[in-house]
Each structure stands twice: as structure tokens, then as C-alpha cells.
Amino acid sequence: MKPKVLIVENSWTMRETLRLLLSGEFDCTTAADGESGLAQALAHRPDVLLSDVNMDGMDGYALCGRFRAEPTLKHIPVIFVSGYAPRTDGPPDQPVPDAYLVKPVKPPVLIAQIHALLRRENAAAPTVATPQSVWKT
Numbered sequence: 001m002k003p004k005v006l007i008v009e010n011s012w013t014m015r016e017t018l019r020l021l022l023s024g025e026f027d028c029t030t031a032a033d034g035e036s037g038l039a040q041a042l043a044h045r046p047d048v049l050l051s052d053v054n055m056d057g058m059d060g061y062a063l064c065g066r067f068r069a070e071p072t073l074k075h076i077p078v079i080f081v082s083g084y085a086p087r088t089d090g091p092p093d094q095p096v097p098d099a100y101l102v103k104p105v106k107p108p109v110l111i112a113q114i115h116a117l118l119r120r121e122n123a124a125a126p127t128v129a130t131p132q133s134v135w136k137t
Contacts, residue, residue: 002027003118006046008037008063009081010055018050018081021107026114034058038066041073047121048114051097053082061087065095077117081105 005026009015010033019028029044031037034051035058041049049067053060060080067073078097080086086100099113 003047005048005050006041008051010052034063037063049076049078051080053080061095064097068095077121
């Protein structure tokens with residue numbers, strides 16, 4: 001069975017591009033915003049959350065925070081894919097994704113990052129958040 005990736009992205013073009021790029025190796029579902037992404041995750045737990053950062057309403061950081069606060073979702077790896085560098089001006093308790101990739105992301109880099117996080121999860125990684133990795137591809 002393919003690992004399940006939930007793609008939360010407000011741009012239809014980017015959402016569909018990511019879905020098509022990843023669908024060979026992953027079972028992908030999509031959501032257009034943070035609220036619907038959270039609802040989908042609660043209904044059908046994904047193995048990985050792939051989220052844009054800048055979205056109307058619940059942005060990627062808020063969505064990550066909701067995942068971290070939800071007992072059934074808190075151990076799911078979160079990857080941000082954004083056209084912007086990570087925030088450095090946020091509050092000290094700002095939720096931190098497991099990986100942060102800056103657009104444009106090369107498909108092999110994204111796929112490798114998802115697999116690496118899945119391996120980490122399968123190896124029963126500690127529940128303490130790991131340092132954020134920033135990849136510009």
C-alpha cells in the first residue's frame with residue numbers, strides 16, 4: 001500500500017502539479033485550505049502533510065500547530081513547500097515543520113524528503129521536534 005500524502009495548497013495549479021508528481025509513489029489527497037485540510041486529516045489520517053505556508057484563513061503555521069495539538073495527528077510529519085523563506089519573526093512557540101522546502105522544488109528532492117520523513121516515522125522517532133531543515137532547490 002502506498003503511503004498517504006495530504007497536499008494542502010491554495011493554488012489549484014500547484015495542488016494538481018504536486019498531486020500528479022507524487023501520485024506514482026504516494027496515495028495523494030488534496031485540500032484547498034487549512035480548514036478543509038484539517039477536516040480531511042481528522043477523517044482519514046495521512047502519513048505525511050505537505051502544506052503551503054501562505055494561505056487565506058488558516059495558514060501553514062496554524063495548520064501545523066493544529067496537527068501538533070491533535071493527539072491523532074501530532075506524530076505526522078509536516079513538510080512546508082513555500083515560495084518564501086521560513087519565518088524568523090514569529091513567536092517563540094511557533095509550530096515548526098519537520099522540513100521546509102523553498103519553491104521551486106525539484107520533484108526528486110521532494111520525493112526523497114517525504115521518504116526520509118516516513119523512514120524516520122517508521123523507525124519510531126522521538127516525539128521531540130527535530131530541527132527544521134531548509135532546502136532551496
